[in-house]
Amino acid sequence: MNIKDIAVLAETSTATVSRVINGDAHVSADMRKKVLEVIELTGYKPNLVGKALRSQRSNKLLVLLPTIVNPYYSRVLQGVEQCASIHDYDTVIAITHRDPETERRYLSLASTKQVDGVVTFTSSLSDEDIYAYSKEFPIVQCGASSGLISCSCIDNVKASYDATEFLIRLGNRRIGLLNGPYRRTYEVDRENGYRYALIDYGIPVIPEYIASCDYTFTDGIDCCAELMQLPEPPTAIFTSYDISAAGAIKQLLKLGLTPGRDVDVIGFDGTYISAMYSPEITTVEQPGYELGKAAFDLLLEKIEKPDAMVKKIIMPHKLIIRESTRSMPAEDVPPIESSRVTESAG
Amino acid sequence: MNIKDIAVLAETSTATVSRVINGDAHVSADMRKKVLEVIELTGYKPNLVGKALRSQRSNKLLVLLPTIVNPYYSRVLQGVEQCASIHDYDTVIAITHRDPETERRYLSLASTKQVDGVVTFTSSLSDEDIYAYSKEFPIVQCGASSGLISCSCIDNVKASYDATEFLIRLGNRRIGLLNGPYRRTYEVDRENGYRYALIDYGIPVIPEYIASCDYTFTDGIDCCAELMQLPEPPTAIFTSYDISAAGAIKQLLKLGLTPGRDVDVIGFDGTYISAMYSPEITTVEQPGYELGKAAFDLLLEKIEKPDAMVKKIIMPHKLIIRESTRSMPAEDVPPIESSRVTESAG
DNA sequence: ATGAAAGCGCTAACAG
DNA sequence: CTGTTAGCGCTTTCAT
Numbered sequence: 001m002n003i004k005d006i007a008v009l010a011e012t013s014t015a016t017v018s019r020v021i022n023g024d025a026h027v028s029a030d031m032r033k034k035v036l037e038v039i040e041l042t043g044y045k046p047n048l049v050g051k052a053l054r055s056q057r058s059n060k061l062l063v064l065l066p067t068i069v070n071p072y073y074s075r076v077l078q079g080v081e082q083c084a085s086i087h088d089y090d091t092v093i094a095i096t097h098r099d100p101e102t103e104r105r106y107l108s109l110a111s112t113k114q115v116d117g118v119v120t121f122t123s124s125l126s127d128e129d130i131y132a133y134s135k136e137f138p139i140v141q142c143g144a145s146s147g148l149i150s151c152s153c154i155d156n157v158k159a160s161y162d163a164t165e166f167l168i169r170l171g172n173r174r175i176g177l178l179n180g181p182y183r184r185t186y187e188v189d190r191e192n193g194y195r196y197a198l199i200d201y202g203i204p205v206i207p208e209y210i211a212s213c214d215y216t217f218t219d220g221i222d223c224c225a226e227l228m229q230l231p232e233p234p235t236a237i238f239t240s241y242d243i244s245a246a247g248a249i250k251q252l253l254k255l256g257l258t259p260g261r262d263v264d265v266i267g268f269d270g271t272y273i274s275a276m277y278s279p280e281i282t283t284v285e286q287p288g289y290e291l292g293k294a295a296f297d298l299l300l301e302k303i304e305k306p307d308a309m310v311k312k313i314i315m316p317h318k319l320i321i322r323e324s325t326r327s328m329p330a331e332d333v334p335p336i337e338s339s340r341v342t343e344s345a346g
Numbered sequence: 347m348n349i350k351d352i353a354v355l356a357e358t359s360t361a362t363v364s365r366v367i368n369g370d371a372h373v374s375a376d377m378r379k380k381v382l383e384v385i386e387l388t389g390y391k392p393n394l395v396g397k398a399l400r401s402q403r404s405n406k407l408l409v410l411l412p413t414i415v416n417p418y419y420s421r422v423l424q425g426v427e428q429c430a431s432i433h434d435y436d437t438v439i440a441i442t443h444r445d446p447e448t449e450r451r452y453l454s455l456a457s458t459k460q461v462d463g464v465v466t467f468t469s470s471l472s473d474e475d476i477y478a479y480s481k482e483f484p485i486v487q488c489g490a491s492s493g494l495i496s497c498s499c500i501d502n503v504k505a506s507y508d509a510t511e512f513l514i515r516l517g518n519r520r521i522g523l524l525n526g527p528y529r530r531t532y533e534v535d536r537e538n539g540y541r542y543a544l545i546d547y548g549i550p551v552i553p554e555y556i557a558s559c560d561y562t563f564t565d566g567i568d569c570c571a572e573l574m575q576l577p578e579p580p581t582a583i584f585t586s587y588d589i590s591a592a593g594a595i596k597q598l599l600k601l602g603l604t605p606g607r608d609v610d611v612i613g614f615d616g617t618y619i620s621a622m623y624s625p626e627i628t629t630v631e632q633p634g635y636e637l638g639k640a641a642f643d644l645l646l647e648k649i650e651k652p653d654a655m656v657k658k659i660i661m662p663h664k665l666i667i668r669e670s671t672r673s674m675p676a677e678d679v680p681p682i683e684s685s686r687v688t689e690s691a692g
Numbered sequence: 693a694t695g696a697a698a699g700c701g702c703t704a705a706c707a708g
Numbered sequence: 709c710t711g712t713t714a715g716c717g718c719t720t721t722c723a724t
Contacts, residue, residue: 018719050700052718053399112392393702401702
């Protein structure tokens with residue numbers, strides 16, 4: 001069943017059928033009615049591969065996720081999807097499992113014109129590789145920033161600084177950091193924010209307190225266990241993922257310590273895990289939905305104007321204080337506002 | 347840059363270039379070398395839309411997920427993906443958010459030949475609708491079973507029976523059930539398993555103990571709160587998702603009750619959430635990876651032999667006993683084995 | 693307002 | 709072993 005069959009049944013040409021399908025105004029009401037009847041009757045569905053081949057666009061977007069285990073991605077995804085569907089784009093997702101080869105395979109969906117654009121998160125490819133792809137097709141980053149292509153993200157340095165500063169104001173001087181092991185920009189930023197805060201408060205940065213910790217629960221446990229075995233174990237731990245924070249807390253509980261009293265713990269992302277856990281986890285919330293929405297806007301601009309400027313949209317983060325950190329007099333709570341900024345670079 | 351350009355540069359025909367690209371043996375070594383050089387030199391990537399249009403297949407699979415919030419899907423997905431990639435299929439994912447219209451939109455990717463087949467989980471469409479789609483293109487279910495199309499799943503009746511029986515043997519007579527609100531087959535099955543176990547042990551089924559509970563953490567809290575407000579609150583709660591179990595436990599803790607002592611709680615799926623939570627959650631584990639793998643096998647069979655029989659592959663589940671249920675003498679642990687069976691129906 | 697016809701990039705007979 | 713050619717299903721000038 002193809003457009004020609006419909007044309008024959010409706011006693012007209014394929015051109016007219018095509019016009020009806022695509023809402024072209026230059027069709028008489030009678031003709032339109034007749035064609036629509038035939039379509040209805042036959043249950044005809046246009047072959048979108050043919051359409052894509054001819055029109056050189058697919059109206060599909062690809063979102064590349066390193067994993068779906070972190071529920072943080074769920075919210076961002078919704079931001080992308082909802083905006084995309086308003087603009088008549090379907091969103092399909094592919095998981096890279098942080099494997100460069102897999103990532104390249106899925107990126108070839110764009111190279112080969114099967115999708116019109118790509119939103120990527122933390123990539124397993126180098127910034128340069130991603131930049132090279134950006135010459136081939138529209139691609140933007142979300143939640144991570146190389147500076148080479150457009151992206152929406154929070155200010156990770158500041159977010160990490162805020163969390164660390166909060167721990168310091170709580171009275172901690174020995175603060176551990178469980179940071180991701182991939183050395184992506186956002187991980188480096190978070191480590192820097194942590195370092196800057198310590199330095200600003202005259203606290204020495206001790207390398208042993210900085211652990212390379214994968215984004216899994218068990219890694220959170222293991223890294224926390226290591227830190228707590230140190231001769232002078234930290235009195236607070238800041239982690240790069242809520243899941244790692246849960247792991248750290250689990251380990252503290254195993255050691256008979258009480259999170260939020262003996263040791264303060266802060267997570268990252270503000271996923272439901274942080275609200276769900278017992279004790280509830282203090283966390284740096286990222287505005288997931290908004291980041292996704294902004295990423296889509298950036299991508300759409302790139303699709304429509306391929307030589308649009310590279311833009312970086314920075315959204316505000318928020319420190320959500322819960323049970324895994326001890327309480328502090330309200331008037332001493334550090335400032336955590338962060339303003340929305342749009343920077344541009346040629 | 348298309349196949350014709352390459353043909354011109356390599357001083358040959360498009361047919362030969364196509365042969366080289368597709369690994370056809372009927373090409374001389376010299377010619378192959380020359381073509382490959384040109385491809386390398388130009389960075390040419392075949393347009394897969396053209397290929398798909400011509401060959402009437404895309405080598406892509408679509409996995410339809412209701413949500414990615416439940417980490418259970420992550421493991422199943424890996425099963426599908428890994429098998430798919432071995433057979434040279436790419437796997438793309440779409441989220442329905444349990445919206446029928448969205449689901450239909452993504453299913454049209456298959457109707458319109460953009461993907462070769464679909465793996466769906468719990469669907470927001472009726473079993474009959476899905477069955478109708480199965481006439482149009484290859485589609486299989488995973489983790490849910492309508493009986494109308496091929497699927498891989500566990501025996502939900504038995505799984506639920508096992509969990510309920512375990513709670514009964516622990517000494518509980520008032521057992522609450524937090525079950526999903528969508529009345530899908532697997533939900534009905536789980537309620538039935540719960541009922542059968544109670545009946546077998548001569549325990550009355552009390553409607554007030556059966557709550558309709560969405561798969562979110564907050565719904566778990568709310569439903570548990572309701573049950574515990576009953577004049578005779580349950581002493582055990584069986585839930586359909588690990589996340590609901592976490593919610594239930596959170597609520598019990600709020601009420602000053604100790605899970606695994608005052609009230610037993612069992613979750614479902616065996617996701618990392620159950621292992622992560624404090625206390626750790628007793629759960630019915632589904633063999634996610636294997637379910638995904640089986641679903642792919644079923645789908646592949648359907649793609650290759652469109653009129654293959656409808657099959658149902660039932661995989662073993664496993665009750666994993668952790669801290670959220672009280673301990674019991676080892677010799678009294680109920681049998682929980684469940685064998686792998688393949689049923690067939692015309 | 694409608695139709696004829698060209699062609700998007702590719703593959704697969706078929707011929708040589 | 710290699711080239712010619714006819715479409716896959718659709719859209720879009722260009723006529724009429």
